[in-house]
Amino acid sequence: MPVPSLHKNKATVPGKSGTMAFVLALFFLTLAFGSCNLFKQAKAYERFVHSQFSIHDVKVLSVSGIDVSQMNQYADLDFGQLISLGIQLVKGDLPSVMEITVEGHNTSSKEAAISGMDWLLVMKTDTLAKGVINKPISIPPGKYLNFPVKVSLNLSRLIKSGSLEQIMNVVLGNNSKEEFRKLGIVFKFKPWYRSGKKVKKSPVYFNIHPIIH
Numbered sequence: 001m002p003v004p005s006l007h008k009n010k011a012t013v014p015g016k017s018g019t020m021a022f023v024l025a026l027f028f029l030t031l032a033f034g035s036c037n038l039f040k041q042a043k044a045y046e047r048f049v050h051s052q053f054s055i056h057d058v059k060v061l062s063v064s065g066i067d068v069s070q071m072n073q074y075a076d077l078d079f080g081q082l083i084s085l086g087i088q089l090v091k092g093d094l095p096s097v098m099e100i101t102v103e104g105h106n107t108s109s110k111e112a113a114i115s116g117m118d119w120l121l122v123m124k125t126d127t128l129a130k131g132v133i134n135k136p137i138s139i140p141p142g143k144y145l146n147f148p149v150k151v152s153l154n155l156s157r158l159i160k161s162g163s164l165e166q167i168m169n170v171v172l173g174n175n176s177k178e179e180f181r182k183l184g185i186v187f188k189f190k191p192w193y194r195s196g197k198k199v200k201k202s203p204v205y206f207n208i209h210p211i212i213h
Contacts, residue, residue: 044138045193047112048104051139053208055187056103056146058180060171063096063155064088074168082164089164094155100187101148102208106139113138114191115199121151122186129153149187158183 061069066081077085088094100121106112115136121129129151139145159167170179188205 041113041194044111044113045191047106047108047110048114048137048139049191049202049206050108051112052105052107053206054103055100055208057099057101058177058185059099059101060155060176061097061099061150063094063168063171065095068168068172071172072174073172074165076172077168085168086164089156089167092156094167096153096155098151098153099148100151101146102187104137104139104145104147106141106143106145109141111138111141115194116192118190118192118201118205119149120188120205121153122188123158123183126157128157128185158185 059069061067064085066077066085068077071077085094104112113136117133117137119131119133120127131149131151133147133149137145137147155167155171159170162170170176173179187208189208190202190205192199192201194200
């Protein structure tokens with residue numbers, strides 16, 4: 001009876017060196033894939049900050065808890081609302097919610113994207129409001145994207161003088177966009193980007209000046 005070859009059996013069992021080579025290959029493949037993914041994210045972030053931005057629209061949604069989103073003029077306010085707003089104006093406190101629509105134009109041929117942003121609403125050296133957008137924002141190649149930002153602020157700080165009628169006409173009137181442009185408000189944003197499993201923030205703010213369409 002032939003005796004089984006021990007040499008042949010050993011050849012079919014992977015050695016330690018072969019296993020180590022496989023593990024190293026898998027490690028470097030994972031590292032290369034991760035590096036490629038990080039590079040893509042970095043380029044998408046770079047394209048976003050180099051996109052063109054403008055303030056597309058500014059609309060006041062409420063003043064002192066009164067819904068003004070569907071009002072077009074001072075005369076649309078009823079007597080009770082006028083009394084309430086008058087009292088708040090005397091106090092110098094007109095808490096308001098404003099919606100600013102920012103328009104971004106990705107002029108590149110690839111996606112522009114960030115992981116979120118910190119933002120500021122500034123008038124000259126006065127910071128009127130600040131907040132965050134805690135979600136990704138992506139602009140397809142060659143496309144425009146509008147993203148709304150809700151801002152809570154004291155309207156008395158934005159419009160510092162004038163009667164209640166004058167202030168509300170600025171807020172509600174057909175020329176409100178032009179009036180807000182004259183105020184020189186600037187929207188600033190600090191974009192976030194992903195680095196591995198961590199989200200990091202740009203060290204600087206980018207300004208969007210009041211070019212309202």
